[in-house]
Amino acid sequence: KQWYQRRVRALGLCDILSTRKTITLPGLIDVHVHLRDPGATHKETFTTGTQAALAGGVTMVCAMPNTNPPITDKNAFEIASKIAAAGAVCDYALYVRASLTNMTTISELSPRAAALKMYLCDTFTTLRLDDN
Numbered sequence: 466k467q468w469y470q471r472r473v474r475a476l477g478l479c480d481i482l483s484t485r486k487t488i489t490l491p492g493l494i495d496v497h498v499h500l501r502d503p504g505a506t507h508k509e510t511f512t513t514g515t516q517a518a519l520a521g522g523v524t525m526v527c528a529m530p531n532t533n534p535p536i537t538d539k540n541a542f543e544i545a546s547k548i549a550a551a552g553a554v555c556d557y558a559l560y561v562r563a564s565l566t567n568m569t570t571i572s573e574l575s576p577r578a579a580a581l582k583m584y585l586c587d588t589f590t591t592l593r594l595d596d597n
Contacts, residue, residue, distance in 0.1 A: 492524025492555075496579075500526070502548050504533025511552035519555050526555065527579045530562035537564045542574055 500514040511528075518526050528549070530536035536545050536559060549557050558579035561571060571581065 490522075493522050494525040494527070495523045496527045498526045498528055499531065500528045501532060502552070503544060511549045511557070512554065515553045515555045515557065524555050525557065526553075527558045527560060530560045530582050535562050535564075536560065537562045537567050538570065539573060542577070546577075 495518060498514060498518070499509070500511050501508040502510045502514075515526060518524070528545070532541075532545060534541045534544070536542050542559065542561060545559055549559065559577075560580055560582040561574050561578040563571065563581050563583040575581075
């Protein structure tokens with residue numbers, strides 16, 4: 466091992482540090498991911514997105530609600546939850562999208578949702594809340 470380390474250093478191939486102490490850092494949390502599952506799995510799925518997250522040291526993702534169907538009610542939340550449970554390889558949470566039609570029912574999802582996402586400016590789709 467020592468011979469190999471001296472040879473690698475001499476060739477300038479890489480830096481080698483030997484230590485007997487390991488520092489373990491906590492996993493990161495990405496609070497804004499677009500996993501596109503359900504509805505646009507040709508872009509990303511819970512499996513591919515969470516695999517990539519883990520490869521980068523992220524151990525939890527919070528998925529945005531702009532899926533198809535958008536996560537605006539209990540039914541859509543259940544669909545996304547089942548897909549996530551079956552495909553995710555790290556911890557996850559789901560956002561719920563605010564809309565003009567769900568303001569009286571959305572509170573039922575508050576114990577299970579990461580947060581309420583309100584689109585207040587123009588986006589690429591019809592997610593924006595009206596001023597009315």
